[in-house]
Amino acid sequence: MKKINIGIVGSAGYTGGELIRLLINHPAAHIAFAHSQSQAGKYVYQVHTDLLGDTDLKFSAETSEDIDVLFLCVGHGNARKYLEANPVADHIRIIDLSQDFRNDPNLEFPAGGGQAGGARHFVYGLPELNREAIKTARNIANPGCFATGIQLALLPLAAAGVLNNDVHLTATTGSTGAGQAPSPTTHFSWRSNNLSVYKPFGHQHLKEITRSLNQLQPGFGSSLNLIPYRGDFSRGIIVSAYLECALDEAAARELYESYYRNHAFTHLSPVNIDLKQVVNTNKCLLYLERHGDKLMIISITDNLLKGASGQAVQNMNLLFALDEQTGLRLKPSAF
Amino acid sequence: MKKINIGIVGSAGYTGGELIRLLINHPAAHIAFAHSQSQAGKYVYQVHTDLLGDTDLKFSAETSEDIDVLFLCVGHGNARKYLEANPVADHIRIIDLSQDFRNDPNLEFPAGGGQAGGARHFVYGLPELNREAIKTARNIANPGCFATGIQLALLPLAAAGVLNNDVHLTATTGSTGAGQAPSPTTHFSWRSNNLSVYKPFGHQHLKEITRSLNQLQPGFGSSLNLIPYRGDFSRGIIVSAYLECALDEAAARELYESYYRNHAFTHLSPVNIDLKQVVNTNKCLLYLERHGDKLMIISITDNLLKGASGQAVQNMNLLFALDEQTGLRLKPSAF
Amino acid sequence: MKKINIGIVGSAGYTGGELIRLLINHPAAHIAFAHSQSQAGKYVYQVHTDLLGDTDLKFSAETSEDIDVLFLCVGHGNARKYLEANPVADHIRIIDLSQDFRNDPNLEFPAGGGQAGGARHFVYGLPELNREAIKTARNIANPGCFATGIQLALLPLAAAGVLNNDVHLTATTGSTGAGQAPSPTTHFSWRSNNLSVYKPFGHQHLKEITRSLNQLQPGFGSSLNLIPYRGDFSRGIIVSAYLECALDEAAARELYESYYRNHAFTHLSPVNIDLKQVVNTNKCLLYLERHGDKLMIISITDNLLKGASGQAVQNMNLLFALDEQTGLRLKPSAF
Amino acid sequence: MKKINIGIVGSAGYTGGELIRLLINHPAAHIAFAHSQSQAGKYVYQVHTDLLGDTDLKFSAETSEDIDVLFLCVGHGNARKYLEANPVADHIRIIDLSQDFRNDPNLEFPAGGGQAGGARHFVYGLPELNREAIKTARNIANPGCFATGIQLALLPLAAAGVLNNDVHLTATTGSTGAGQAPSPTTHFSWRSNNLSVYKPFGHQHLKEITRSLNQLQPGFGSSLNLIPYRGDFSRGIIVSAYLECALDEAAARELYESYYRNHAFTHLSPVNIDLKQVVNTNKCLLYLERHGDKLMIISITDNLLKGASGQAVQNMNLLFALDEQTGLRLKPSAF
Structure with missing residues (x-):
């Protein structure tokens, strides 16, 4: 199976951690970078300590354009700012977990940094509402x-x-x-x-x-x-x-x-x-x-799952024409 | 201060235990008996184990008429049955913690066992609604x-x-x-x-x-x-x-x-x-x-307090013309 | 991948439920029966209610010999009794989660019910201690x-x-x-x-x-x-x-x-x-x-996992020459 | 009953709050001031919110010498510093809840601020060890x-x-x-x-x-x-x-x-x-x-009680020749 190359911004927080927990076991996922300004250089398991033994991934200070999809796990208000300040290459899809594009789904960003200016439209990523639109979307606003x-x-x-x-x-x-x-x-x-x-x-x-x-x-x-x-x-x-x-x-x-x-x-x-x-x-x-x-x-x-990072992965599955449940058949904790 | 002589029926359950916790520190209360069929003969602290060191009271299989007030801490439906089967002497006030007399406030009981038949009327014991009526009541139906x-x-x-x-x-x-x-x-x-x-x-x-x-x-x-x-x-x-x-x-x-x-x-x-x-x-x-x-x-x-046994003691205070807060200035647990 | 046919006895309890949670997502596992005397006929999700939407398996009153491995999730003392009363066909491996064979690893069972009498020896199933022995074992006593x-x-x-x-x-x-x-x-x-x-x-x-x-x-x-x-x-x-x-x-x-x-x-x-x-x-x-x-x-x-059902699956993986982690790369709950 | 005039320094923290909870119901206690730098001017119930309806006491920025006993509820290391910087009048007993005088029971403080210099010796305030010494002590180091x-x-x-x-x-x-x-x-x-x-x-x-x-x-x-x-x-x-x-x-x-x-x-x-x-x-x-x-x-x-503020009140009772249990017959929360 060809792997999806994935970048995560804001990966040291709760939703970022949960996303990593899901993606390291997802059969079609490859985490290219887990960006964190505050934790760059540390092993992911030094912050998300439950992952000790599960991954040797490190937080990085750098991002890369060699990815297929970018997850934004930053605070509300910071996703739009991030994208305006860091134009994302055209071929990269975006799944934003903040509320920034849920009600105001259009992003415009100026030319600069070797990028042409442009615009991106975000589809509201609730599969039970918008599954067909999600399948053909470029960008997703993940629901609250x-x-x-x-x-x-x-x-x-x-x-x-x-x-x-x-x-x-x-x-x-x-x-x-x-x-x-x-x-x-x-x-x-x-x-x-x-x-x-x-x-x-x-x-x-x-x-x-x-x-x-x-x-x-x-x-x-x-x-x-x-x-x-x-x-x-x-x-x-x-x-x-x-x-x-x-x-x-x-x-x-x-x-x-x-x-x-x-x-x-x-x-x-x-x-x-x-x-x-x-x-x-x-x-x-x-x-x-x-x-x-x-x-x-x-x-x-x-x-944290259907309400955040799990749904984000579900949306990724849809964006990349995978079975919706890929990587999401999770053992309930039950107790 | 003259003590109020108190009987409790159903004293091994949660509301009975909470009532005992309150009454052993109440300056005007004396527990004459803590009736329990299932635990008779045991020390109260063998069932309500937090009371070890606080009281040497024992559960008794017997009740007595040498009391001023009887608290009923039995299950819903059992208070009325108990009172029908065990007519309570006229001079004893009753505070019932079950729901039996909240909506159907009249008890009639037949003559027998050396008692004349009679009737008792229960005042709904929410002091913030009925304080004056409680002060002159003979019997109280304690709210849910x-x-x-x-x-x-x-x-x-x-x-x-x-x-x-x-x-x-x-x-x-x-x-x-x-x-x-x-x-x-x-x-x-x-x-x-x-x-x-x-x-x-x-x-x-x-x-x-x-x-x-x-x-x-x-x-x-x-x-x-x-x-x-x-x-x-x-x-x-x-x-x-x-x-x-x-x-x-x-x-x-x-x-x-x-x-x-x-x-x-x-x-x-x-x-x-x-x-x-x-x-x-x-x-x-x-x-x-x-x-x-x-x-x-x-x-x-x-x-268990304002919703049950605390309010029952508040009602007792009103029935016996005590300051409403007597024995009820409790240290909050806070955490 | 050829599936391992699995029978579970005692599948309505905690360890039985946890085993089912693991096996329904295990790529090489097929649950042939989930036996429960008390719950036979019900859907598994009616008892292990977190599995609603995950499996349509039902508890059965019947067992079958058309299995590769039998998990025993019954109470301590009952595993030995069960095996004595219900001789298990020779080709079936047994993984017992009770303590019955941990310290007394030999079972002898009489001839009867179409079976020859025989004996089974249980290897203590702690992979970090006995991995090589487990790989060639027929029967496993899963640790406490x-x-x-x-x-x-x-x-x-x-x-x-x-x-x-x-x-x-x-x-x-x-x-x-x-x-x-x-x-x-x-x-x-x-x-x-x-x-x-x-x-x-x-x-x-x-x-x-x-x-x-x-x-x-x-x-x-x-x-x-x-x-x-x-x-x-x-x-x-x-x-x-x-x-x-x-x-x-x-x-x-x-x-x-x-x-x-x-x-x-x-x-x-x-x-x-x-x-x-x-x-x-x-x-x-x-x-x-x-x-x-x-x-x-x-x-x-x-x-319930490394201490019971997870380790039992780990042992099954070893018994059947699978990668030890198959079906056990679980998302931590973390919080 | 003549009331004990009480000052508390550090009364906005956990042990300070618990001390207030006890003292407002203590029959011989009068809180002269509840000092807090950070919360001065606020009602106590604005910080210890469970006390709403129980006391109209306010935190004060001022202390006073018109007290019989001073409780110190400040952090470890700060009690000694406080006493060195703020010499306490001779007639005032001190009960320190920090660890500052438990192992090093002597305080020396210089003359100044209208005070002669002097020294204070702290008795380790575990009544089950030192009850007689506590009764005649001037200063108490409350145990951890x-x-x-x-x-x-x-x-x-x-x-x-x-x-x-x-x-x-x-x-x-x-x-x-x-x-x-x-x-x-x-x-x-x-x-x-x-x-x-x-x-x-x-x-x-x-x-x-x-x-x-x-x-x-x-x-x-x-x-x-x-x-x-x-x-x-x-x-x-x-x-x-x-x-x-x-x-x-x-x-x-x-x-x-x-x-x-x-x-x-x-x-x-x-x-x-x-x-x-x-x-x-x-x-x-x-x-x-x-x-x-x-x-x-x-x-x-x-x-917070026998391990801190309750024991501090027990020590106060001993210092002032009260029954040891005064104000400390507390209703257990039990559940």
Whole structure:
């Protein structure tokens, strides 16, 4: 199998590390460089210490154009800046894990450094929404973690045009969603055995969710009321959603099963679900129940995998015409 | 200080143990008996092992009428059965921690065993709702844990008559809420780092909540949409609630502060809150924010204290004309 | 690649489930049956719910002789009983995860049921000790979880003949080590945020450890003083060991690196280690320091993988002349 | 009851906060000032947020001499510096929670600032070792958390003069032992579900332990081999200790019971113990078993209470001739 040559920028952070964990076992992947300004020269396992014994890759201060795809794992706002400052050769595809191109999908960059100026358009990389477009895309804006879990809970309803009432959402995320930098809310003594609400009604992922729902159901204009919680676990996002909806439970189940029939990672469970079922996997599991005039949907994902680096690899697979599950048949941690 | 003579039935379970923890340090309390069929004869510290060194009390198989108050810490359904089978002398007040008399507050028991038949009426023991009635009550139906956290989030709105729209509620509870008996959902390997939804839209506490809201706002008929979660911590309940409401944030704050001004355990926080602030205390902390046309309220309580045994002692204090906080100025565990 | 036909007995428990998780992604494995008396007829994902979407395998009440290898994942004592009651055809290799054949490696079974009587000998399946013997074995006694972590910490010293003083060992295990059946010490409300000692100086794995050390250093007779702890996490074992030893630190490092040079899963770390580095992997990481006249070694493993089902697959790979790492390049969960 | 006027320096940290939690409910305590440079002017509950509703105390930038006792809750090294720079009036007793005077108990300070120069001698404040000396002391060096748990496990043996062999110790501490400042090893994503060894054989508390053992058993010179672990919980220390010792189990039990008979907070348990039995209490529970020629002792304490601020209050009680348990009959959190 011809290997895909891969560059990673920002590879010392959480999503960068998770990407490396996936790619070193991916049969078609070859990491050409794992760029990190802060860690250049160190072995990857000196930072992502779980990889001791698995790879002798080192972080590099240099990048190269001898790659097929570039993953950007830098902080929000820094991806666009990076690309403007470091024009990427035309033949290289880009998968950006930040939010920079999700809602504003066009990048223009000036000529310079031996490069002609140009523009790049980013396709929103949620395969359950845009798989065909992803296959032919040059650049991907990888979705946010909350955005993934919530969209997968709602897309079939939008596709059926029945998303006509306000949606009530609670979503609880693991601590890895907050990144590597220490902060008061990631201190163990504070976070263990604790729960707290943050950014109620104002989470930044609502915008990309709304765009996607409008894509499937033009004119969608109901409210998405989202209460995000900080959870006292490290991996995973569980979403509960409900709305008034005329579909009966059997019809709703049929709708979801039909919508996801050809999607390998997203499944409707016949029985209630719990967050750990998907931890350390690229899957999304869904469950639904009808109560009175309301339909309730539960969605579970791993924020670092289906919510970030796993989905990025899934997008890479699609970009390069590989089976979508290549390198992503992961052993769940289960416990 | 004259001591209150206290009997406890069902004292080997979680709420019974928590009650003993409180009463052995309560300056006006004397535990006359801690009844347990299964553990009779053992020292209390053999079951509630954290009490080693704190008390030499033993579980007894016998009860006695030489008490002032009887706490019932038996399972739901068993309190009424116990009282029907074991008529309690007239002079004894009853505080029942089960749900048996919350919605159906009257007990009738037949003559027999040297007792005349009779009836007892139970006052719903939420001091922030019914303090004056509790002070003169003979019998108390102690509220449920979810019910306490949710009511304290909503009572001021009902008192102001502005609870006129559907309420959207998420509430996550610690594992001690599920009691002592092992089950698949209390197995550590399953529950650690996990979250799951249970009894959505159908939790049994909704009934007592609705009754209380109607008491303050007659005709209240909006929906209470409650998604309960099982949390991966042992103590505490965090509730987030929101509804459309015309009050602006300042007016809402003033309303809550005014409503709880004379209640020692319930406080409105000026800044956002997190669950551990109240763990191992009898307090409820509240926080509110306005977003668009919606008012959001967060409520935190310890399910075993303000949600169960702490509130039961608070009710005892009121019944016996003690300062409400007697024996309940607890050191928070904080971490 | 010709597939290995595999039967599993006891596949509804923790080690059985973990084995299935590994084998469904193993390129040379085909699960012919997953036997379970209690769950026969159900889909595997109805019990091991994290496998929803990954496999349509069902538990069966039947076994078959059309297999190449049989894994026994039954409780201690039941493997020998099972094999005595159900003679296994000659051509089938056996990998037993119980302790039944670790210290008493011979099974004799009577003629009957169309089978001639016979005997089977079990090789102790620790590849870092017995790799060549495993490759030509017919039957494998898979090591215990504590036994694996402790032996890997000590084998190089025994091989060098310098294990001449008492060894002081502390080992803390995750809750999955205690199995699926609920018990007071696996109740979440008890185990979360808790630690406790059990079976000090008397853990059943000491016997197999002592046998292995004697195999490498005949006459080894020092004490192994082991204090096992129950940890408040679900996966993993961390061992700290120390003993008086004349090797200086550089010589000790060289000894360990040399001993494990050709073993893909066991590595000496140049810096201190922490348990989560190996969770959800088949690896063992080691670290050593010298203090005064003492050498300290730390060892970390995942009790369900290198300590059980992962090592069982590693043994299967060796039995069938596959690369030892086949199907075992697992993405660490890391967090 | 006449109140003790209390000053606290360093009151915004973990031990300062815990001290405030205790003192606001202590019947004989009045906090005259809670000094904090960084938080001066804020309400205490803005930093120790669990105290919202419990106290209206504010942090102050000023100290005062109108106090009876000064608690120093500053970092190691800073207590001596503080006292040298800020001579404390003669009538004020000092309880220092740092390690500055544990091994070097004399402070000399120059004349200046209206003060004569002078010296202060600090008594090591472990009541189970030095209760009579504490009662008449002017200044107290409060013991370290590991030091407390380990000494309470060994003091009776030293008192009996039978501590004649090397002691093997493992001690695991909660995250609050590491203080409030964020660090890689207190990041939730790292510490949750994790264990790791730190400072093996070299923990700074060994020195004060050795001093105390020599005080009871002059000439004590055996090794204390201590492997400290970072635990994945916030409160508590569990120690396991063993050594060769000629005492049989009954004699050992009798020795421990006798030694601690008059100490209200330290108890020998007749059955095995687990860490959570003492969390949120000032107690130490001990358990012992004999195995072969070895005696094993387990000790559990709460690092912030008996290991720090609780013991400081116990010392204050002794200094001011109060019942030792005043303000320290704490409700265990138990779960």
